[in-house]
Amino acid sequence: MIGNDIVDLALAQKESNWKRKGFLDKIFTKNEQLQISNAENSEVMVWNLWSMKEAAYKIYNRQTQIRGYYPLQLECFYLEIINGIAFGKVVIKESVYYTKTEVTSQFINTIAVENSKDFDKIKTLENRNNIKKNNGIPSYFENETFGSKPVSISHHGRFEQIISV
Numbered sequence: 001m002i003g004n005d006i007v008d009l010a011l012a013q014k015e016s017n018w019k020r021k022g023f024l025d026k027i028f029t030k031n032e033q034l035q036i037s038n039a040e041n042s043e044v045m046v047w048n049l050w051s052m053k054e055a056a057y058k059i060y061n062r063q064t065q066i067r068g069y070y071p072l073q074l075e076c077f078y079l080e081i082i083n084g085i086a087f088g089k090v091v092i093k094e095s096v097y098y099t100k101t102e103v104t105s106q107f108i109n110t111i112a113v114e115n116s117k118d119f120d121k122i123k124t125l126e127n128r129n130n131i132k133k134n135n136g137i138p139s140y141f142e143n144e145t146f147g148s149k150p151v152s153i154s155h156h157g158r159f160e161q162i163i164s165v
């Protein structure tokens with residue numbers, strides 16, 4: 001199972017004022033707000049944690065079909081940073097999803113998986129050929145075998161990413 005999310009930092013800055021009253025309290029737990037206030041760049045940390053939650057939500061929603069907006073139930077934890085890539089996890093109820101987040105000056109991109117071994121199996125797809133959605137959730141359909149694989153799509157501003165496993 002996979003999920004992804006991409007944030008165009010220029011668009012996020014233009015469209016969303018994360019400093020407005022109540023914004024952080026609605027989306028981030030107390031621990032996450034501490035991470036934001038302690039971060040070298042708080043704005044980047046806001047979108048970093050946001051993208052972790054959105055990527056994990058895409059797996060959770062696929063698995064449970066529970067749709068909705070419940071950002072405080074998706075809690076982010078940081079594990080380590082290796083070569084500039086942040087590895088973390090997102091916990092919701094009894095589920096744990098592992099995340100890998102790339103932060104650049106232009107975008108933030110998180111990939112979430114159920115099993116951390118799947119990070120090595122992620123493939124990027126160049127287009128939407130053979131992708132069909134069921135209940136809004138995309139999958140890749142093989143012509144020959146009639147099998148299907150989970151796909152996750154994210155687009156924001158100048159960026160789009162389509163991944164499969």
Ligand SMILES: CC(C)(COP(=O)(O)OP(=O)(O)OC[C@H]1O[C@@H](n2cnc3c(N)ncnc32)[C@H](O)[C@@H]1OP(=O)(O)O)[C@@H](O)C(=O)NCCC(=O)NCCS
Pocket residue numbers: 004005006027049050051053054057058059061062067068069070071136137138152153154155156
């Ligand atoms: C559905 C949702 C995840 C889409 O995220 P988004 O950042 O608005 O948009 P993205 O570009 O990243 O993702 C859109 C793609 O996700 C896919 N998608 C839509 N609903 C989905 C779902 N429920 N599960 C998995 N994938 C989904 C679609 O392929 C869609 O792309 P397309 O319409 O071009 O085919 C988001 O709107 C949402 O409902 N989030 C709720 C989780 C939450 O509480 N978030 C709070 C902020 S952290």
